[in-house]
Amino acid sequence: MRTTRRVVVVGGGMAAARLAQQLGGVPEAAVTVLGEEPHAPYNRVLLAEVLAGRYAPEVIALPRPAPGVAWRAGARVARIDRSAHRVVCEDGTEERYDTLVLATGSNPVLPPLHGLFGPGGAAAGVHAFRTLEDCLALGRAVREGTPAVVIGGGLLGVSAARALAARGARVVLAQQGEHLMERQLDAGAAALLRAHLVELGVEVHTECRVRGVRTSGPGGRVTGVDLADGFRLDADVVVLACGVRPRTGLAREAGLALGARGGVVVDDTLRTPQDPDVHALGDCAEHDGVLYGLAGAAQDQADALARVLSGEEGAGYAGTRALIRLTLPQYALPAHALPGAPQPAGAGPLDVAAFGQTTPHPGDDVVQLADATRGAYRKIVVRGDRLRGGILVGDLGSVGTLARAWEGDEALPATPLLHLLTHDGGY
Template sequence: MAGSRVVSEVRARDKDVKITAFGAEAWQPYNRVLLSNVVAGTSSPDQVRLLDPRWYADHGVTARLGVPVIAIDRDCQTVVAADGTREPYDVLVLATGSEPVVPPIPGVQRATAFRTLDDCERIREAATSARSAVVVGGGLLGIEAARGLAGRGVPVTLLHLAGHLMERQLDEEAGLILRETLGALGVAIRTGVTVSAIRERHVEMAGGELIDADLVVLACGVRPVVGLARDAGLEVERGVVVDDEMRTDDPSIFAIGECAQHAGRVYGLVAPGWEQASVVADLVTGADKGARYRGSRLVTRLKARSVELAAMGETQLTEDEAEIVRFSHRHTGTYRKLVIREGRLVGAILLGETSAVGTLTQLFDRGGPLPGDRTGLLFPDLAGVGGAAVADSPTRMPDSARVCQCNNVTKGQIRACWESGARNVEAVAAATRATTGCGSCRDAVEGIVGWLCEQEGVSA
């Protein structure tokens, strides 16, 4: 996703620079964020493409899809491809992404990792005849895979090593409510368990317990793909080390996306990769020689049908470390939590109905002061407290409000597109890329477009 983005960003700034794109996968660039929809059967592979199949040819880009690069010759400024060809470069951008973590247990070759579109195809094919499935890993991808399989009518058990689901993003109570929500949707969940082996039609737990599984899906985390960079002698820690220009210690080589490590951090979400791609495009084309990447503030959205979840920032702080505002209603699957320090929002969890996410994301991004009455932040529909509801009503939302987090699209940009003739979500997406990342902003974009059409008395 980061690689295709930097190509399109460079071409948008410079129509003439020669661009060659190598990709290990034979597929046209696609949106990994939406792969759970492919598993669930609610989207086809064509519907998660990032670029039209003709885009490369139409824009003068040489695309070597299905041809991985196996070496970088820095002395000659050349990359060596698996088919033996050598391609010279003035500027090289590494966007090698991540690879799934596969636990070293007996029988693991019988399982399928959940990472690529090919993985999705294998999972979908196996699901057509599977009488039972096990998903190993209760993070974001594992939950989305399990929900997708359950939606296909396959009995699913999700096994997770930690004590509660999504332990990096959620506190224990939110993890418990999420578990109960998923349970009601047909996903059986076991936490605090270890898988010791994968048998012919079972998963074996530490202690010998067997769980039926015709299909086993692995979602045990990912690690940056850094072998190419390491073999070329570039500085590598967890990821390929880069500075604020996204340059490695070789000034001709950049790294972006999940393989890059900036200021000690590797980002595993789409928005940072796209922000980094924009910086690199500005620098290599000269469009903005002062462009710098300063890090990202992440909002994690769960993309599983019938489950609404958003988490951001420091969600694990205690009452001794921060001001905590919390509402919990297990019966309805609702949990809302604000983490406030020095009058600023530094973290939040919204599980269940998430109408407040627009406002909270803005406050989290900008670090602005919060209203004295925190209740309006948790329940923006009850009253407009200190401007808390502005992000959830097109009428009162300022044009500067960011609607699409992945692509940094504001309400003002959507309005400008509408005024230029974009009368539906698809037209707005084509012009701004809003909704093309995690897809969680689609309802908001539809609301704004619908409101604008209503105001002017035109059809959407």
């Protein structure tokens, strides 16, 4: 007699959607997804394109799960009762499970800025940029010429600044570090990215620490941002893009172990060591000491867990060799960009890719090409016959070959290393 296993997934993001899609055709699995957001699942990677006005929200919707999957939108989970194998929602409803999957994602980091919070919560005009609701709220708040400050110059901050500029906002990007996207890029690549943002009209400040947020009026609406050097930036909108941290409150309260990076500890079957019936994946999961926080890794984990739960022999997750790619399409310049100069047709497209260890160790080979005229920058780090990392900005025609060598940990071809960075062996 066939036994149906009840699989409950807490979280309605990309990882949950991928897992539900994979398990939808498994007759032995009855899948229920508890998604906190009221929206259908969507591609979070494309939120900046929605904010920029290039895509309507429905365009980034993910394929609907298989008919056998029960997807409960707007279902916020209050607690997990592991002893009774049940999940209790804030509305009082319960879901019983045989297998529980935590796909709770991550929360935006809220910096300890003076004036950021008042008695009623965050000051009016302060926005995170993590969910579709965040994106839609920002879109409603911005008009042509709206002064906006983006705090944080990582991947999320760069995407938000560029999208706001495309909507016509007057954008200032404040980055505390020495250059943009410090976790992925070196100074040379970051300089090209900065030039691209400046061409769009974004005012970029690096090594710039924000001290506080200024507000006025009974509602505490944002009027500006104070910098540590005493300078003040006018702002009607402030976007917090200071990073994310794994969302693990439910796991912690349920007695599950968290790792050194703050994620739910899982083994190679994405199972928690405290409870064989509980798994975790995506932004909230910490595997082998690594907290990825990347869509590609979350999808790899969802695929691996689907194989595990389907009973595939030897199925498991061995980690993801992540390649980060940021594609910045061509946008028309806002009317206020480059005042006094003839208006170009728009800021051209820019592609950025980064992977692995981009800071060489002693004995590593480094090949680097830079062409400011063409807006191109390429750098790879090689150890022996293996690619250890790389940064590519501009024309990414060579990214496919490099990505395959990196992701498969393959030996590099016996050709001069320069040829890996050019289409024809040289410029």
